[in-house]
Amino acid sequence: MVENTPNALCFGDEFPASGAPCLVHVEDHGLTITFSPDRDGAESRSESLRFSELTVSAGGLDHDQLVATWVGLKGQRTLYLKSPDVIRAFRQAAPDHLSQPLERAAEQVRQVRQRHRMVWGIVGGVLLVVMLGLWFGSDVLVELAVDRIPVEWERKLGESTYRDFLAHQDVMKEGPAVDAVNEMIHRLTGQIPENPYTFEVTVVKSDVVNAFALPGGYIVVFTGLMKKAESGEEVAGVLAHELNHVLQRHGLERIIKQLGFVAVVSIVLGNPPGLGGMMKQLGVELMTLKFGRAQETEADLTGLELLYRAKIDPSGMITFFQRLAEKDEGRVEWLSTHPMSNARAERLKTQLAEMPKQNPEPFTFDWTNVRASQGAPPSTPP
Template sequence: MKKYKVRAFHDSLGDRPITMELSLLPNGKLQLAKETGEDKFEWSIDSLKIEKGGANNQLFLFTHLSYPGWVLYIRDNEFIKEFKARYPHKKIPHRNILDSGVSLVITTALLILVTLSLFFVFKDSLVNGVVKMVPIKVEKKLGGIILNNLIGTQQLQKNSTANKELQNLLSPLFALGAAKGYEFNTFIVDDNSLNAFALPGGYLIFNRGMLLAAENVDEIFGVAAHEMSHVVKRHTLKQMVSSLGTYAIVRTFFGDVSGIVAVLADNSTFLLSRVYSRQAEEEADLNALFYLKQLQINPHGLIHFFEKLQKEHDRKIKELEKNGIPGTDLKLNFLSTHPATEDRIAYLLKNIEEQESVGRMSYKTPIFDLQKFKHMLNKSSEVD
């Protein structure tokens, strides 16, 4: 009896999908078990529901009426081939519409064209609807899964003295975000590139290089306020949902939220590399300015840091092109997902000047030893 590896998702399995073994039994049932051989249980074929999902509909989703909340994510073509051979009466979604004949292809193509046209017309509304259905606690669960995946590939500091200092420094800012139901936590990545990004649920990741490049606390607050705004406005979550396949979005919109966390988490590396829309960036900028105004932090720090990023970005592109390498090969950095064009910097500056012209702005500088903090960053890197 051949055993196939599948990804299984259920609340009882923890915060992330796990690998389990699936076998086809001679009695017309599927046997699911952990890789250790424990916790075996059987699913009857007759009560099995099979659909397609995941990014670009590359996965087969198996669910069962008798086991609510369980979702199996299957990519293995060998398993699907054996399943079809054993149970030809059980309908399984086609990977290729050409299998059904030319006439069906034409009809299906027309239906798909109409459906896709309607989908793209109403896509934003569907995505927003799906995002509204995701509770903050589920969003945080998703962010935690992605964070665990990052920990496996990068050096993340959570309990270092430097990260605790950063968390304390930004606590007044995070208190503003708490009003929206989010608890924010900082993490420092041992990476010298100028980057910072937000994960769903309130996880803010800062590269060590970005913090070392900051000339003052205002710049750190500016970047943090911008990233925090992406979380509060749920831009990252919207971006990830929007990148899913058409079927997955529609299916979730009409009430089936189960398993969306697993699908998003499985595709998180690709989905997080997507560029924010101009509208999302402007919304995050304006919200960041609002937060900075509330705290009386000088918002020019955000602009200064954007200008610094732009200069560094341009320098690296010239360096690559000088060596015969296309500028598009530049390693993923802040500007690749947060385009900081001259127009955007001018737009920010205009908004700040309008705020300052309305009334005299009095800015406060938080008490913080930036040089000591940078020393901590260098020291923690040497220890790692």
């Protein structure tokens, strides 16, 4: 084997600190180390070492080099072997007294590698868990973020959308319908403890069967919805539901979900004012926000309780929802944003059945008059 490229580094007092390149041959009795001829202009020189003179260990940056040390004529020498071939040959040729430290060194290398793998595995696993946690636990984060948004700021957000919307609508300023809605709202809001919102309700003249609530307490009722209702309690049911969307801050939750994780983080870390700009940037329109199923159920149930507390007959809410769902005539827009399902009605009925009976207090207005003022026929055919 005539190979002259060095395969090891030798360290010792007379060598440079970076080590002297040398060629190591493994033989039966030990090692032959040949130093390159060009060093110090000297001739190529060789040194023979017996295995009995050596002590071995693992070393180097990644603990993957075989380190052999011995005491020579000129003090201690250290040899760093990296080439796998040489290390293999060394392990094969080494006598018994070296095989134990060699095994220990090999074991050390294995342990270091295993530890690296394990640490990276753990870190990878933790990252994965964190990501999954964020994915599935985002609701918790969303709630945290929503809690940090002041009501005042939520009002501003809702108000601008509300004014923009009303600017293009035929708003009813007065009349029996407005009075009726105001009475409903008054009775309902009177039963909300620690209400941070000042609700503002507008009746809009339109045949669209709809009513919606914007963040901050802005509620719009369309006369189309009132025409469809057979009693004031039915409309009050819808209003109770909408009021609870506001109270539970469902709108904000949806916005933040749509804006995504970045928004959540920036709010949790304390930068709510940035959200308005972000919303505009992303073109999220409050009007098109749809609530989630869980939010609808929450608004239903809390709405039902609110009706109960306000002593308004809650069964009106259920029958109205069902009737709207069954007879899908005309543009019942309220259904597209509030999809009705039997499960939802059943849930409400169960809830209602659990509540103790009470005698509802009727409204002061006559619903027939209110509907008549809208130009609706005296009574809707059954």
